[in-house]
Amino acid sequence: MELEILEQDKHNLKFILKDISIEMVNALRRIMLSWIPCMAVDEVIILKNDSPLYDDILAHRIGLIPLTTDLEAYNLPKDCDCGGFGCPNCQVSLTLEITNDSKDNLIIYSGDLESNDPKIIPVDPNIPIAKIGKNSSLIFEAYAILGRAKDHVKWQAVSNVFYRYLPKIEFDNSKCAKCPDKCIVSRMCPENLYDFSDHKTPQLKKEYWKNCTLCGACEENCPENAVKLAHENDTYIFSIESDGVLPLNVVIQKTFEIFLGKIDEFLEKLEKVEIQE
Ligand SMILES: [Zn+2]
Structure with a gap:
């Protein structure tokens, strides 16, 4: 397996995976999506709720606030x-005790939660929880625990994770000389991957594969059959988007830890199976 990083920042990671089967890539995707634990509120004791939200809606909103997680x-x-x-x-x-003494309505944000562990706090302090009127209060105690997204989506450690085939387009623009409709392909491509700025010969842009979604508009619409659309075998562009509950390097490390753990568990169970001949 080969890996080449394309884009990387705090919340996004995009890389090319080569020489790997689609079953394996999908196993990695599903582990990232459902099996990596992270922190989320699972129990809320509401002592006073003067907001217009029912207690259960309020508890649901608190549960969905992403919290920074320390797996160690x-x-x-x-x-x-x-x-x-x-x-x-x-x-x-995580506790919250606010009484609105002002004359205006007050919006209560995730940043108003007080955690007993400074490492486990809301990822973003500006998530609105509820709005209360004057002389109103909101008082509750919330308890966050580690969990997995296979049980509830609030424990999903990544916002999104997906992969697509690495596109491979063969474009023979020598066929374009006789074409009466120059150039329908450059107009039809939704990602604008064909350059027809010289109004003579269309060119396929150099790094077209970064944005091509293999929609097929080029191949279907070219009157001269100049475009052949395909994809590389066993090569994928893999993207991970995170809301910041876990650093992306921890997500990758945990994914492989869980994957290897599952293989060990499978082998262990397989050894115990008695096969009747
Ligand atoms: Zn315990």
Whole structure:
């Protein structure tokens, strides 16, 4: 397997994966999406709620706030010595107590939550939770635990993860000389990958593969059959988008840890199976 990074910043990672089967790429995608644990609020004790939202809607909104996660410091509740009852090794408390003394309405944001662990806080302090009127209060205690997105999407460690085939277009523009319609392909391509600025001979842009979605508009519409659309075998452009709950290097590392763990578990179970001849 070969890997080449195309784009990288705090919230996005895009790379090319070569010599890997589609089943394997999809296994990596599904592990990233469903199996990497992260922190989210799972229990809310509402002491006072003067906002127009019902308690359960409020609790749902609090649960969906992305929280920065430290996988080294916390256990999944089912693996914790406390048996999942809730202890400092598997649970973080986030409290909020606000009374609006002003004459105007007050919007309460995720940044108003007070965590008992400074490493587990909302990723973005500007997520609105509720709006309260004057002389109103909102008081609650919320408990965040590690969980996996296979149980609830609030525990999804990445915002999105997807892959597509690496496009391969063969464009023979010598066929364009006799074409009466210059150049329908450059007009039809939704990603504008054909350059016809000289109004003589259309050219396929150099790094077309970065944006080509293999929609087929070029191949279908070219009257001279100058375009052949295909994709590289066993080569994919893989993209990960994160909301910042975990650094992307931790996401990658955890993905392979979980993947190898699953293979070990499979082999272990396979050894125990008695095959009748
Ligand atoms: Zn515990």
